[in-house]
Amino acid sequence: MSIQIFNLPVLETIMDRRIKYRHIEAFVEIAREGSLKHAARKLFLTQPAISKTLKELEGILGTTLMRRNRGGVTLTRQGAVFLHFAQMSLASLQQGLNGLETADHALKERLNVGALPSVAATLMPEVVTEFSHLAPNGMLRILDGPHDYLVDRLRLGALDLVIGRLGDPDTMQGLTFTQLYTEQVVFVVRAGHPLLANPDVQRIVDYPVISPPPAAAIAPTVERFLIAHGIGEFPNKIETVSGALGRAYTRHSDAVWIISGGVVANELADGLLVQLPFDTAMTRGPVGLMSRADGPNMRVQHVFRLAVQTVLDRNDLATGAEGN
Incomplete structure (x- = not known):
């Protein structure tokens, strides 16, 4: 006699490194609320976002965890098994966090x-x-x-x-480095800049340039990019790592600012600055702790x-x- 309680692939992939905390958190909250809409509200997410997270988890596990119906969602047999382990995982994490706190809550680290x-x-x-x-x-x-x-x-x-x-x-x-993600250098200008009509990397020498100083972490990659494109010294150059200066000067001049994408991500999203369409993939580098x-x-x-x-x-x- 053979009794199958759960789908074997579920157990085999419970420790899959592709499974993130957000997957577990969303799944448990949906099961707790019985509704994607209510779970999304509790987690401050949109309903499409939490639905996408659930689909990602089911894709990783290779099985259906929940079935949607007019009354909300119900767990499949595999989902009920996985919920048990998911709840245990969240409980263990919380115990670990609680263990980090000292007995004296007034103590501040x-x-x-x-x-x-x-x-x-x-x-x-x-x-x-x-x-x-x-x-x-x-x-x-x-x-x-x-x-x-x-x-x-x-x-x-x-x-x-x-x-x-x-x-x-x-x-x-003497230092340790744990990589988190990668980022790359971008060339940005103000909206309406003349280069936007004819974005040629060779023409940046015709304008003031804000570039990283030699001590900056991105300086070597920027230098390699410029050499690869046959660009030498800039006639009009400002070297600085000051984001405040770069933002203000670039927005009110014809300067071209060479900077890490993360520094100007908000300005690019708001349309205050515009990224020149240069392929800077070769400047990509690791960011870490x-x-x-x-x-x-x-x-x-x-x-x-x-x-x-x-x-x-x-x-x-x-x-x-x-x-x-």
């Missing part, structure tokens, strides 16, 4: 984090929000600046973690790393994925 401008402008706002939910008693001190400056502060112990581009091997001695190899293993660091990974999963950014 401070974490000093350095972030490159591209990270500070895009990733960090969501990470800060997520961290505040996971560690309401934690204290974050965030410092942004150029790569060399932040790495120096990390070595001196003034910073506990740095999120930024992978630097030259000489600058990474840096820490001292011999640094203290603080509990608050683990919570911060979890916040970062949760945000990346939520935005479908994976290690090695494309991103600005």
Whole structure:
């Protein structure tokens, strides 16, 4: 006699690395609410977004977990089995987070984090929000600046973690690097810039150029790109890592700003700046978490790393994925 309680592929893929926290969270919430609409509202998502997440999970598992009907959703036999393990996973995670908190809730742990401008402008706002939910008693001190400056502060112990581009091997001695995603350099101008009518990379020398200084993490990749396109020195060049200066000067002049995509992601989305259609794929590089190899293993660091990974999963950014 043979008794089959569950579909074997479900168990085989429960630990599939493609399964993200957002998949488990959405599935459990849908099962709890019995409705995609109500679950989406609880998770502050749109109904299409949570439906897509459920389909992704079912695709990874290779089985149908829920069936939709006029009354909401019902679990399949496989879904009921998977729900048991999914709830256990979330409960274990919560126990782990609870274990990170000290018995004295008044004690506040401070974490000093350095972030490159591209990270500070895009990733960090969501990470800060997520961290505040996971560690309401934690204290974050965030410092942004150029790569060399932040790495120096990390070595001196003034910073506990740095999120930024992978630097030259000489600058990474004694540090650990965990890749989070990749980003690339972009060339941006104001709306209505003359180059937009005839976007030729060779013509950028005819305009003021804002470029990264030699100490910037993206400087070597920018230099390789320019050399590959036969572009030498710029007659009119400003070297800076100041995002505030770059935004203001570019919007009110004919300058071409060469910068990491993340720094200007919001301005591009709002139409305040426009990206020139140059193929800059060769400038793509890894962005990750840096820490001292011999640094203290603080509990608050683990919570911060979890916040970062949760945000990346939520935005479908994976290690090695494309991103600005």
